[in-house]
Amino acid sequence: MNLLEVKNLNIEYVTQEGILNAVEDVSFTLKQGESLGLVGESGCGKTTLAKSIMRLLPKNGRISSGEMIFKGEDIVKKNNEEIRKLRLKEIAMVSQSAMNALNPVYTVGEQLIEGIRAHSNMTKAEATKRAEEVFEIIGLEAKRLKSYPHQMSGGMKQRAIIAMALTLNPSLIIADEPTTALDVVVQDKILNQILQIQKQINSSMVFITHDISVVSEICDTIIVMYGGKIMEKSSTKTFFKAPYHPYSLGLQNAFPSILEISDELISIPGSPPNLMKEQKGCRFQARCPFRTELCQNELPKLKEVDKEHFVACHYTEDINTFRRKAKKRETWKHVQERLILEDRGDE
Ligand SMILES: Nc1ncnc2c1ncn2[C@@H]1O[C@H](COP(=O)(O)OP(=O)(O)OP(=O)(O)O)[C@@H](O)[C@H]1O
Numbered sequence: 001m002n003l004l005e006v007k008n009l010n011i012e013y014v015t016q017e018g019i020l021n022a023v024e025d026v027s028f029t030l031k032q033g034e035s036l037g038l039v040g041e042s043g044c045g046k047t048t049l050a051k052s053i054m055r056l057l058p059k060n061g062r063i064s065s066g067e068m069i070f071k072g073e074d075i076v077k078k079n080n081e082e083i084r085k086l087r088l089k090e091i092a093m094v095s096q097s098a099m100n101a102l103n104p105v106y107t108v109g110e111q112l113i114e115g116i117r118a119h120s121n122m123t124k125a126e127a128t129k130r131a132e133e134v135f136e137i138i139g140l141e142a143k144r145l146k147s148y149p150h151q152m153s154g155g156m157k158q159r160a161i162i163a164m165a166l167t168l169n170p171s172l173i174i175a176d177e178p179t180t181a182l183d184v185v186v187q188d189k190i191l192n193q194i195l196q197i198q199k200q201i202n203s204s205m206v207f208i209t210h211d212i213s214v215v216s217e218i219c220d221t222i223i224v225m226y227g228g229k230i231m232e233k234s235s236t237k238t239f240f241k242a243p244y245h246p247y248s249l250g251l252q253n254a255f256p257s258i259l260e261i262s263d264e265l266i267s268i269p270g271s272p273p274n275l276m277k278e279q280k281g282c283r284f285q286a287r288c289p290f291r292t293e294l295c296q297n298e299l300p301k302l303k304e305v306d307k308e309h310f311v312a313c314h315y316t317e318d319i320n321t322f323r324r325k326a327k328k329r330e331t332w333k334h335v336q337e338r339l340i341l342e343d344r345g346d347e
Helices: 046-053 078-087 097-101 108-117 124-137 142-146 156-168 185-201 212-218 238-241 246-253 292-299 316-326 329-346
Strands: 001-017 018-031 037-038 061-070 091-095 172-176 204-208 221-226 229-235 301-307 309-311
Touching: 001 046, 001 221, 018 046, 018 061, 018 156, 018 204, 018 238, 037 046, 037 142, 046 061, 046 204, 061 221, 091 156, 108 124, 108 142, 108 156, 124 142, 124 185, 156 185, 172 185, 185 212, 204 212, 204 246, 212 221, 221 238, 221 246, 229 246, 238 292, 301 316
Parallel strands: 037 204, 037 221, 091 172, 172 204
Antiparallel strands: 001 018, 001 061, 221 229, 229 309, 301 309
C-alpha cells in the first residue's frame, strides 16, 4: 500500500531577482516500510522537497502546483492545525540543523518528554518510560536524559534528536543528511540505528544525501535529482547494477566506495544550473558528455526503461555505449574543455 504519493509537484521561491523553480514536476510513491534515497548535488532541490512534505518551506517558498497524498489525504490542502498534528506523530524529520533546535536551558529529557506529551495523551510517567526506551534503542543511557545539550557530544546530540523524532513511531521519517557533520565511524553506527528503528516500527523513510554509497547500503529505492527534476528512479539494486542516466553514471564514478578496484575516481566537470535562469532542454545537458542538439532544445520525458525503472534521457537505447564511455577520464575531459570554450564565448 502507498503511504505517500507525490504527484506533479512544483515548488518555487520568490526572490528579489524573480521566481526560482526549485522542484519541477516531481512524482513518486512511497510504500509502507519502504526507504527511499533522494540523491543529487547541492542545490538540486532535495531539501526543498523534504521540507514541503512537512510543509516547512521558508516564507518565500510555495508549492505552486501538485499533490502530496499521505494516507489518502492531500498534505498540500491541509490547514496549519492539521499539519501541526501530522508532524512528529505521523511524519518526523531528522536533520543536521535540528541539533541547533535543542534548547540549552532545558535538559534533553525535559524536552523529549514535553514533545511526547504535546503529541499524545501519555502521562508524565508513561512519557518518561517511552523516552528511556527510545534512548536505549538509539544507544544512549537513560541517565543521559538528565543532561543539558552542552553536556553532550555532537554524536550524542544527534542521537537525542533522532530519539525525539522517533518516539511516537511516525509512519514516515524524513532524514535530511542526518549524519554528515559527524565522523565516519559514528555516522555508520547512527545510520544503522536509524535503519534498525525504521524496520522495527515499520515506518517509511525518505533519506536525503549527496553520497550515493550510503543509499546503496540502506535504501530500497533511489531517486536521482538534478536541477529540480528527477533524472532517474528505480530500485537501489537495479540502479547500482545498471544505471542509465549520464548524470547517474557520472555520480557513480565519483564515489570510491561503490567503485570496483579497477575503476577510476572521476568527478563531473562543471556545476549545476542556475535555477534563476530559464532552463531549456535537458537540465544536465551542459555537463553531459553525450549531449546532442535535441538535448539542448527538448526536455526529455521520464520513461520506463525496465519494470519500475524510469529515466529522463533522450538516448536510453545507447546505454551500453554510454556506460563504456562514462568510465573513461577522456570522456569527461571533453566536457571540461567544452565548458571552458562556452565560458569564453559568453564573455
Ligand atoms: N529560501 C530560499 N530562497 C530562495 N532560493 C532558495 C531558498 N532555499 C533554497 N533555494 C534554492 O532552491 C534550490 C534548491 O535548493 P535545496 O536546498 O532544496 O537543494 P539541496 O539539493 O537540498 O541542496 P543542499 O544539499 O545544499 O541542501 C537552489 O537553487 C537553492 O539556491
